Amino acid sequence: MLRRLVLLVSALAAFATAHAVPLADGVGTFTTDDGVVLHYDIAGTGAPAVFVHGGPGSGSAGFQAVAGDLFERDFRMVYLDQRGSGHSASAGNGDYSLERQVADLEALRRHLKIERWTVVAYSFGGLIAQSYAVKHPERVRAMIMGNVLLDLGMSMQSSYTHGLALIPEAARPSFDDAIPFPQRYFTVLGMLQKMGLSWQLQYASEASKRAAEAKVAGHDLGRNRDMGTKVFSGHPGSYFNDLIPSTAQVTVPVLVIDGQDDHAVGPQAERFAYPTMTRVTLPGRHNPFIDAPDAYRDAVHAFAKRHRLR
Known part of the structure; x- marks a missing residue:
């Protein structure tokens, strides 16, 4: 009887720890051990989840405005602006390495006193999220990997090939x-930008593009783009490592969402080897949360419910 009581108390304590929400609404900041002030925003209900944005260096505010409501009924979302991104400060020492971004995520978790959280990543943020899950597996309850890249070289090759085809032959x-x-890669992306064609790598239609623009209109997205301009200015280091083989090491439940025509990333998800993986391929390109928002919301909700993450 005593043993059963002890086990019951332990189970209840673990449940309470996993589902505790010691987070206040709104924005906050904290300072890393190398002196960089990082900005975050908290919204939603449920167990804590951290959002790892892409770009590199895009900040989280745009995703929060466009797709936050697809997550916030199931999760208490922590939207971090990575160093040199959005509303966060730049790294005075110029350190934008993958290893440093992983350390910043862990510092944020400790700052917020969260025992474990779900890690939600988008696009380039997949490299950071995957590296974090491998380094700190005891801190990750689950992962939601939306249109992520885990092999940067593969993503660049796909973007280049399909981007080149978008440019009129003449x-x-x-x-x-x-x-x-x-x-060659940056030349093609620059031409697409100048010709107003780069959106075609992101959205399935002009209607989707306009919908995204309408959702971010009036939002302060932050002005810092230092990470985006500097992360590749020197040697990119670990960002160019192929992290796909390491997916086999992540044993927590993982939801992988990809767009059926996401040429910005390429068919990387076909190689993912997460042992407990749910893969959902939706109509659209690199932003299926805009191209197919209802199906995206349903996938997130079903995953959270199935694995009792709420």
């Missing part, structure tokens, strides 16, 4: 094989 550049691939 204006399409012809590259000498001697030109380094990064130079």
Whole structure:
């Protein structure tokens, strides 16, 4: 009888710890051990989850405005602006390494006194989220990986190939094989931007593009883009490691959401080997939460309910 009581008390304590919500609504900041002030915003109900934005360096406010409501009925969302991004400060020492971003995530968890949380990642944020889950498995309850890239080289090749095809043939550049691939890649992306065509790698239609623009209109997205401009200015280090093989090490439940025509990332999810993985492929490109929001919300809700994450 005593043993049963002890086990019951332990189980209730574990449940309370996992579902505790010691988080106040609204914005906050904290300072990392190397002196960088990071900004976060908290919204939603349920157990805590941290959002790891992409870009690199896009900040979280845009995703929160566009897709926050798809998560916030199931999770208490913590939207972090990574160093050099959005409303957060730049790194005075220039450290935007993958390892430093992982350390910042863990520092935020300790700052908020969260025992374990669900890690939600989008796009480039997948590299950070995956690295965090491997380094701190005891702190991760589950993962939601939306249109993530875990192999940056594969993503760049896919974006380049499909981006080049979007440029009208008469204006399409012809590259000498001697030109380094990064130079060709950034040339194509720059041309798409100037020609107003880059949205076609992101959205399935102009209607989706307009819907996203309407949702972010009037929101303060933050002005810092230091990470985005500097992360590749030197040697990108671990960002170029292929992290897909490490998916086999992550044993918590993982929801993978991808767009059926997401050429910005390419077919990376076909190689993911998470032992407990639910994969949902939705109509759309790199932003199915805009192209197919109802189906996206249903996938998140079903996953949270199935694994009792709420």
